[in-house]
Amino acid sequence: MCIDLKVVDKTTNTNRETCDFVRCNNCDIIMLVDNGIERCPCCNYQGALMWEQDGYEEIIYDNAGDILSGLEYNFSYKESKHE
Numbered sequence: 819m820c821i822d823l824k825v826v827d828k829t830t831n832t833n834r835e836t837c838d839f840v841r842c843n844n845c846d847i848i849m850l851v852d853n854g855i856e857r858c859p860c861c862n863y864q865g866a867l868m869w870e871q872d873g874y875e876e877i878i879y880d881n882a883g884d885i886l887s888g889l890e891y892n893f894s895y896k897e898s899k900h901e
Contacts, residue, residue: 825892827894837877842867850877850879
C-alpha cells in the first residue's frame with residue numbers, strides 16, 4: 819500500500835546542505851525546514867516540531883526527493899532550489 823504523504827518544503831537557507839525532516843504537533847504538516855528551527859513555519863507555533871522519521875532526522879537537501887520517495891512521501895522542491 820502506498821501512503822503518499824505530502825512533504826512541504828519550508829527551507830529558507832539558500833546555502834543549505836542538510837535540512838530537518840519534521841512534523842508539527844500543532845498543525846500536523848510534514849515538512850523540510852532549516853536545521854535547528856523550533857518554531858513551525860506554517861502555524862508559527864513554538865516548540866511543536868518533532869522528527870518525522872527515525873534515522874532521517876536530517877537529510878541532504880539535494881537528495882531529499884529520492885530519499886522521501888523511497889520512504890513513500892510525496893515531495894517537490896521549491897522552484898528556487900537551483901537559484
